[in-house]
Amino acid sequence: MTGPLAAVLVCGGACCAGQSNGGHPVIDALKPLVRRTPHAVLIRTACLHPHDDCPGDHGACAVGLQLCDAHLAPLSPCTPLAGTAATAYRRVEAWFDETASTTTPAPGCEQK
Numbered sequence: 001m002t003g004p005l006a007a008v009l010v011c012g013g014a015c016c017a018g019q020s021n022g023g024h025p026v027i028d029a030l031k032p033l034v035r036r037t038p039h040a041v042l043i044r045t046a047c048l049h050p051h052d053d054c055p056g057d058h059g060a061c062a063v064g065l066q067l068c069d070a071h072l073a074p075l076s077p078c079t080p081l082a083g084t085a086a087t088a089y090r091r092v093e094a095w096f097d098e099t100a101s102t103t104t105p106a107p108g109c110e111q112k
Contacts, residue, residue: 001003001095004039004040004048004067005039005040005067005068005069005070005072006007006040006041006067006068006071006095007040007041007043007064007065007066007067007068007072008030008034008041008042008043008063008064008065008092009043009045009048009063009064009065009066009078010024010026010027010030010042010043010044010045010062010063010088011043011045011046011047011048011049011061011062011063012024012044012046012047013047013048013054013062013087014047015024015047015054019031023087024061025084025085026061026063026082026085027041027042027044027086028085029085029086029089030085030088030089030092031086031095032041033089033092033096034092037096040049041072041099047065047068048062048080057092060082060083060084060087061064061082061083061084061085061088062080062081062082063080063081063082063083063088063091064078064079064080064081065078065079065080065081065092065094065095066078066079067099071110079095084104090101095107099102
């Protein structure tokens with residue numbers, strides 16, 4: 001591995017937008033983007049806003065973006081965003097492009 005992992009955290013809380021019949025449109029939209037992005041991982045989490053105003057209450061889904069080391073230990077603060085599947089896709093894609101051009105290998109992620 002030559003750089004940090006780009007972790008995309010997607011809220012799996014019951015109130016987040018569009019969840020029905022076991023499906024999750026934001027996760028479904030992000031899967032192909034994450035699969036083709038080197039060093040990216042998609043993680044479905046518990047509710048990302050258990051004590052705050054949940055984006056799901058407003059028709060959106062909470063997503064967090066965070067750089068991690070090879071063991072998924074955070075290397076940066078989590079960048080929150082909320083939106084529909086299309087909005088999340090565009091913002092995650094832009095974040096991938098931005099982090100790819102500005103990151104250097106993290107401890108534990110150097111190429112051997």
